[in-house]
Amino acid sequence: MKFIDTAKIYIKSGKGGPGCSSMRREKFIEFGGPNGGDGGRGGSVFLEGDSRYSTLQDFRVHPHQKAGNGMAGMGDNKFGKSGADKIIKVPLGTIIINDETDEIITEILEEKQLLLLKGGKGGLGNTHFKSSTNRAPRYAQPGEPGQEMTLRLELKIMADVGLVGFPNAGKSTLISAISNARPKIADYPFTTLVPNLGVVQVSGFKSFVVADIPGIIENAHLGHGLGDQFLKHIQRTSVLAFLIDCSDLAEISPVETFNVLLNELKRFSEDLMEKQRIVLLSKVDAIRSDLNIESIINQFKKIGEELLPISSVSRKGLNKACIRLSTIVEAHKSKPVSDESM
Numbered sequence: 001m002k003f004i005d006t007a008k009i010y011i012k013s014g015k016g017g018p019g020c021s022s023m024r025r026e027k028f029i030e031f032g033g034p035n036g037g038d039g040g041r042g043g044s045v046f047l048e049g050d051s052r053y054s055t056l057q058d059f060r061v062h063p064h065q066k067a068g069n070g071m072a073g074m075g076d077n078k079f080g081k082s083g084a085d086k087i088i089k090v091p092l093g094t095i096i097i098n099d100e101t102d103e104i105i106t107e108i109l110e111e112k113q114l115l116l117l118k119g120g121k122g123g124l125g126n127t128h129f130k131s132s133t134n135r136a137p138r139y140a141q142p143g144e145p146g147q148e149m150t151l152r153l154e155l156k157i158m159a160d161v162g163l164v165g166f167p168n169a170g171k172s173t174l175i176s177a178i179s180n181a182r183p184k185i186a187d188y189p190f191t192t193l194v195p196n197l198g199v200v201q202v203s204g205f206k207s208f209v210v211a212d213i214p215g216i217i218e219n220a221h222l223g224h225g226l227g228d229q230f231l232k233h234i235q236r237t238s239v240l241a242f243l244i245d246c247s248d249l250a251e252i253s254p255v256e257t258f259n260v261l262l263n264e265l266k267r268f269s270e271d272l273m274e275k276q277r278i279v280l281l282s283k284v285d286a287i288r289s290d291l292n293i294e295s296i297i298n299q300f301k302k303i304g305e306e307l308l309p310i311s312s313v314s315r316k317g318l319n320k321a322c323i324r325l326s327t328i329v330e331a332h333k334s335k336p337v338s339d340e341s342m
């Protein structure tokens, strides 16, 4: 399935069916009187978060989402059928924006239903308009119209941990070593073109979700590489894991690499600087001969950063790193909710 994280949709609730104007005409019943039934109500439009969805792709194919119209009331005091509701399922993390006013209507963060547009009420049949002065009213109410709206949907995926790193740093290899995700892995840059999510389960902890996003390079904010478009998908994480390659493939020092990444994140959003972070020194099984793990740990300590060495190939340090990440995620979740989730 294609990963699409923006879409524009047109939604419309159903109109109410008209009330019916009808008179009883039966043999032996004098002064039959009105018996027009009410029109059915129009269907409403709901949004529902669904964790099984991970892209807005469907809406590119089906941008028009309409609920059904109510049916007309009938003689014999029969109600018209109600129009079918339209339930639009979106991935968790979808932001709903009114396209006309640019106002954020809501964010879908849970598997809950939310009413967006109410269907029109059905019109009353002429039965309702009988009175002492008018015993045979011909008037029946029309149904209420439906409502319509154009929405912009923007998906910011929900993950607890965001993996950031240069292309080829080993992000996808790591997520496949610690989670259920099986992304494509290859020894060339920009193998990953869309975010991947994986669930990590460490015994004794609640599971957490990791997002592997496409690699970031220097000047990503100017559009270099794949640009910084995917950074929005780590805006909702509670912790960022910077993956830094220390093998022969890495051309600059770990600290320099870290600073380049940090600067790109900062240029994208200062808010990312507020997030707790941890540095994972990747591919230590194949560490460059001029580098030494202890001294790299110390260099990072000096700039106030926590660093853990790992290898997704030999699995060295993976358990420790996952326990650390679980601990941070749990601590973050037990904190009172603040508005930093945006």
Ligand SMILES: Nc1nc2c(ncn2[C@@H]2O[C@H](COP(=O)(O)OP(=O)(O)OP(=O)(O)O)[C@@H](O)[C@H]2O)c(=O)[nH]1
Binding pocket: 165, 166, 167, 168, 169, 170, 171, 172, 173, 174, 184, 185, 186, 187, 188, 189, 190, 191, 192, 193, 214, 215, 216, 247, 282, 283, 284, 285, 286, 310, 311, 312, 313, 314
């Ligand atoms: N020796 C060694 N090689 C690794 C390790 N982790 C990843 N690699 C190799 O590094 C290369 C890049 O790995 P990926 O996981 O695709 O890297 P990525 O960061 O996802 O790359 P992009 O998706 O292109 O940004 C692959 O050839 C992996 O086999 C490791 O721990 N040790």
Ligand SMILES: [Mg+2]
Binding pocket: 171, 172, 173, 183, 184, 185, 191, 192
């Ligand atoms: Mg990758």
